């Protein structure tokens with residue numbers, strides 16, 4: 001017999017998408033959040049979207065689970081601004097624990113900023129504008145709880161699910177895996193659209209791709225992470241950006257991602273390509289300097305802009321002077 005929730009699912013608005021039984025997603029501009037039913041009466045939220053999206057997230061929860069039905073917990077794949085944007089607002093309505101990996105806590109408790117974004121990796125508008133992304137920490141000390149790695153990485157309130165540490169894109173990045181149904185929520189360990197390009201994101205071009213290049217600070221760790229995820233043999237993968245991918249297509253594309261990682265996912269050029277940033281439980285400890293080529297381009301742009309400003313100011317001053325002299329003579 002169909003349960004209430006399943007009936008509701010039939011009437012689900014198109015703006016929500018189904019990942020697998022009991023798992024739904026919503027795309028907020030360019031990033032996804034997920035809701036997972038963990039028992040007939042309970043559910044968990046994975047990630048918290050962009051700022052100002054709390055209302056939309058609560059509406060979705062009401063459509064799926066009913067009014068005044070807060071999640072048992074919120075689990076964060078990582079703390080980047082596009083995965084935690086609505087979190088503080090949501091916690092005002094839902095005062096629930098927020099689970100995150102130990103190495104992600106500095107960015108959730110106001111202790112450390114993330115390594116800076118790298119807009120030099122190329123690939124499209126999202127990359128080029130990434131220098132404007134907020135990389136400073138939020139502070140949810142009151143709600144955040146460290147995930148326990150001594151319990152076989154089991155996820156609280158989520159029977160049958162485990163978390164898999166998948167660092168490289170963020171120091172304490174995790175993926176979530178349902179061992180029985182082989183459903184993977186991969187966060188940004190890999191994604192299913194070319195996130196660097198705003199056009200690809202808008203078109204929802206579906207292809208298994210490496211982690212967003214402009215925010216990935218350790219490429220070796222990233223490769224190990226996608227290898228780890230391939231070995232889990234997921235049947236469905238839902239990621240932080242792009243639509244879910246299933247079956248043979250997922251297996252084929254994920255294998256290709258691992259096999260061609262250096263050629264296709266690691267950028268040819270970028271701040272974190274020669275060496276990674278380093279972070280520990282206290283936060284970021286070391287950030288490599290900008291490569292010489294990037295420094296030279298940045299210096300050239302600065303000199304050109306300064307020269308242009310100087311000429312403009314001089315011209316303006318000259319015309320003011322001309323006008324003043326015109327008044328006198």
Ligand SMILES: [Zn+2]
Pocket residue numbers: 078080169170188212215
């Ligand atoms: Zn991210």
Ligand SMILES: [Zn+2]
Pocket residue numbers: 031080082083188212240241
């Ligand atoms: Zn993301």
